[in-house]
Amino acid sequence: MSATKTAPTHEGGPTTAILEMRDCGKSYGNIQALRGVSMSVRQGKVTCVLGDNGAGKSTLIKIMAGLHDYNAGEMYVNGEERHFSSPRESLGSGIATVYQDLALAPLMSVWRNFFLGNEVKKGLFGMDIATMKRVCGEELTKMGIVIPDLDRPIGSLSGGQKQCIAIARAIYFGAKVIILDEPTAALGVKQSGVVLKYIMKARDAGLGVVFITHNPHHAYLVGNHFVILKLGRVVLDAHRDEVSLDELTEEMAGGKELADLSHELRAADPGKVVDPSTVEHGSIDAPTVDLPKVRD
Numbered sequence: 626m627s628a629t630k631t632a633p634t635h636e637g638g639p640t641t642a643i644l645e646m647r648d649c650g651k652s653y654g655n656i657q658a659l660r661g662v663s664m665s666v667r668q669g670k671v672t673c674v675l676g677d678n679g680a681g682k683s684t685l686i687k688i689m690a691g692l693h694d695y696n697a698g699e700m701y702v703n704g705e706e707r708h709f710s711s712p713r714e715s716l717g718s719g720i721a722t723v724y725q726d727l728a729l730a731p732l733m734s735v736w737r738n739f740f741l742g743n744e745v746k747k748g749l750f751g752m753d754i755a756t757m758k759r760v761c762g763e764e765l766t767k768m769g770i771v772i773p774d775l776d777r778p779i780g781s782l783s784g785g786q787k788q789c790i791a792i793a794r795a796i797y798f799g800a801k802v803i804i805l806d807e808p809t810a811a812l813g814v815k816q817s818g819v820v821l822k823y824i825m826k827a828r829d830a831g832l833g834v835v836f837i838t839h840n841p842h843h844a845y846l847v848g849n850h851f852v853i854l855k856l857g858r859v860v861l862d863a864h865r866d867e868v869s870l871d872e873l874t875e876e877m878a879g880g881k882e883l884a885d886l887s888h889e890l891r892a893a894d895p896g897k898v899v900d901p902s903t904v905e906h907g908s909i910d911a912p913t914v915d916l917p918k919v920r921d
């Protein structure tokens with residue numbers, strides 16, 4: 626654990642970021658997974674980190690979550706420079722990470738998973754089951770999550786419901802920052818919409834939310850700030866009022882790369898004109914669920 630330096634004052638913003646990376650770099654042997662990455666996570670804001678495969682998103686999460694240390698630059702948490710040596714340290718600093726596979730115990734009940742690792746004790750060896758069930762029910766209700774039977778194995782719930790429970794759990798146990806690793810990646814349109822709503826609830830509860838995604842439509846529905854990573858570097862860093870959904874989509878789809886590809890293809894086959902905007906970018910479905918407008 627280290628708490629040596631304090632963060633320099635952030636230009637243009639009176640509030641200190643809860644979490645801030647400055648020129649962060651990470652290499653695995655001779656593979657440079659991240660270089661010169663700067664970004665900040667602020668209270669009550671959703672910071673979206675977008676990037677294609679291999680962009681460095683997982684590496685970034687692992688640094689914030691205490692699974693890997695960075696080897697260049699600085700990371701500040703609540704204004705103090707930190708190098709986490711374990712996930713416990715990251716969690717102890719108020720950073721909760723919800724992974725895509727959720728790390729839940731599928732055969733255990735909803736309430737048991739809600740309290741997993743934080744059980745309410747009763748007597749010397751017992752657990753206060755009644756309290757845990759009651760609190761779990763109350764917390765899920767507060768978030769508007771309706772699970773009629775909390776004794777159900779969590780594995781029987783939908784992917785969206787599980788994500789929402791993981792978010793509610795992080796809020797209840799006092800997280801200041803919640804990192805969501807592609808929470809909508811494996812979900813259909815409707816369920817993605819539900820998860821996006823809970824992302825906004827986490828934001829409204831005052832957490833700094835880091836939303837990792839491939840999907841610019843999902844990001845734009847809830848994001849206050851957008852960071853696009855490409856091959857380990859930040860290629861776009863913009864507030865909501867500085868970037869449109871079209872620009873975000875274009876950047877994610879590799880607008881320049883597609884234009885270059887189109888030129889190459891045209892050069893190889895001059896008779897055939899390829900319009901980059903017609904090239905299939907993969908599924909970027911936008912949920913149709915009504916979401917409140919994002920404030921900045």
Ligand SMILES: Nc1ncnc2c1ncn2[C@@H]1O[C@H](COP(=O)(O)OP(=O)(O)OP(=O)(O)O)[C@@H](O)[C@H]1O
Pocket residue numbers: 653656657658676677678679680681682683684685
């Ligand atoms: N443990 C590791 N050892 C060596 N190289 C790694 C390791 N983890 C990641 N990398 C490399 O670092 C780069 C960034 O990978 P990372 O997994 O962070 O990207 P990503 O954006 O999460 O990609 P994806 O969306 O495919 O998971 C890639 O080139 C990857 O091969």
